[in-house]
Amino acid sequence: MNNCIFCKIVSKEVPSSIVYEDEELLAFNDINPIDKVHILIIPKEHIDSLLTCETKHSDVISKMLLLAPKLAKNNGLKGFRTMINTGKEGGQEVFHIHFHMYGGSEHLVKI
Numbered sequence: 389m390n391n392c393i394f395c396k397i398v399s400k401e402v403p404s405s406i407v408y409e410d411e412e413l414l415a416f417n418d419i420n421p422i423d424k425v426h427i428l429i430i431p432k433e434h435i436d437s438l439l440t441c442e443t444k445h446s447d448v449i450s451k452m453l454l455l456a457p458k459l460a461k462n463n464g465l466k467g468f469r470t471m472i473n474t475g476k477e478g479g480q481e482v483f484h485i486h487f488h489m490y491g492g493s494e495h496l497v498k499i
């Protein structure tokens with residue numbers, strides 16, 4: 389996808405603090421963290437959002453989710469939160485699907 393910031397992070401055109409990479413996935417620190425640890429997990433393939441996900445994406449979506457606890461452990465978290473903003477009305481700002489994984493605060497605000 390031409391003008392997508394996360395595709396540019398995948399291609400390394402735009403630098404990021406990468407914490408994990410394999411053939412299908414990339415994970416990097418959020419540029420504007422909301423917690424002590426705040427990592428974005430993305431597929432290398434451009435998918436706009438959960439709204440445009442199809443059954444063919446099940447495998448990569450599942451791998452993204454299963455990566456979260458591994459990254460949490462690597463970062464010393466015993467527990468963490470995940471968030472997926474979907475669509476403009478759902479607070480999504482970057483239209484390349486991503487899972488937020490964050491945690492580390494001593495004072496957890498329950499939502």
Ligand code: 5GP
Nearest residue numbers: 393404416417418419420473479480481482
């Ligand atoms: P959204 O609201 O779409 O779920 O969240 C987008 C997230 O991407 C935000 O938390 C924002 O801080 C992060 N972000 C946006 N642009 C960049 C960037 O160029 N580099 C990194 N590392 N994070 C970004």
Ligand code: ZN
Nearest residue numbers: 392395434484
């Ligand atoms: Zn993209």
